[in-house]
Amino acid sequence: MNPGPFCRxxxxxxxxxxxxxxxxxxxxxxxxxxxxxxxAVDLAHYLGKWYEIARFPLxxxxxxxxxxxxxxGQRADGDISVTNRCRTEEGFSxxxxxxxxxxxxxxxxxxxxxxxxxxxxxxVIGLADDYRWAVVGNPNRRxxxxxxxxxxxxxxxxxxxxxxxxxxGFDLRQLSYTHQSGDAAALKGAQDNADTSAxxxxxxxxxxx
Numbered sequence: 193m194n195p196g197p198f199c200r201x202x203x204x205x206x207x208x209x210x211x212x213x214x215x216x217x218x219x220x221x222x223x224x225x226x227x228x229x230x231x232a233v234d235l236a237h238y239l240g241k242w243y244e245i246a247r248f249p250l251x252x253x254x255x256x257x258x259x260x261x262x263x264x265g266q267r268a269d270g271d272i273s274v275t276n277r278c279r280t281e282e283g284f285s286x287x288x289x290x291x292x293x294x295x296x297x298x299x300x301x302x303x304x305x306x307x308x309x310x311x312x313x314x315x316v317i318g319l320a321d322d323y324r325w326a327v328v329g330n331p332n333r334r335x336x337x338x339x340x341x342x343x344x345x346x347x348x349x350x351x352x353x354x355x356x357x358x359x360x361g362f363d364l365r366q367l368s369y370t371h372q373s374g375d376a377a378a379l380k381g382a383q384d385n386a387d388t389s390a391x392x393x394x395x396x397x398x399x400x401x
Contacts, residue, residue: 233298238264239264239272244337244370245370246337249366255278255281256279257281258279259278260276273290274290288306301316320352325349336362
């Protein structure tokens with residue numbers, strides 16, 4: 193596996209994230225309300241593998257041509273491991289980092305770090321009751337991801353995820369949809385995982401760092 197392009201551009205992204213000014217979410221003069229994370233996230237059910245369904249284009253992901261995934265796991269130190277992977281023209285590339293919950297956010301707002309000392313906001317702004325899809329963004333609306341437990345998302349669930357983002361003032365005209373190969377084995381495995389891990393609506397507790 194060659195981590196080169198994905199890794200190098202992520203380093204550049206880390207610096208850029210620190211300098212981003214808040215972006216207008218719409219083309220008109222209307223100022224939307226501040227972005228809000230969901231009330232709580234049950235990390236035990238949120239961890240695991242997610243498939244990228246759509247995203248706002250970001251230059252550090254421009255090497256990705258499809259099959260983009262994010263996998264979260266529990267680290268021994270209490271933080272969360274983050275493994276982002278995608279298919280490129282040359283094969284597959286991945287980058288590994290860590291995340292931790294912001295105190296007082298009931299696990300709905302996290303900080304993600306791939307290279308010290310740079311870190312970025314990771315806010316869960318939309319989440320299905322059964323954790324089959326999630327919408328992740330940041331306070332200045334510069335980036336957005338729609339994630340799913342399966343390589344494809346039924347139209348009605350995709351519409352619900354998009355509605356969650358739109359309600360937070362994100363301009364979905366920027367949304368780019370991700371190609372997922374979704375072979376039968378991967379689809380079945382992800383579906384089985386979703387079936388066995390689907391919780392009742394999230395209650396979540398804080399995980400102070």
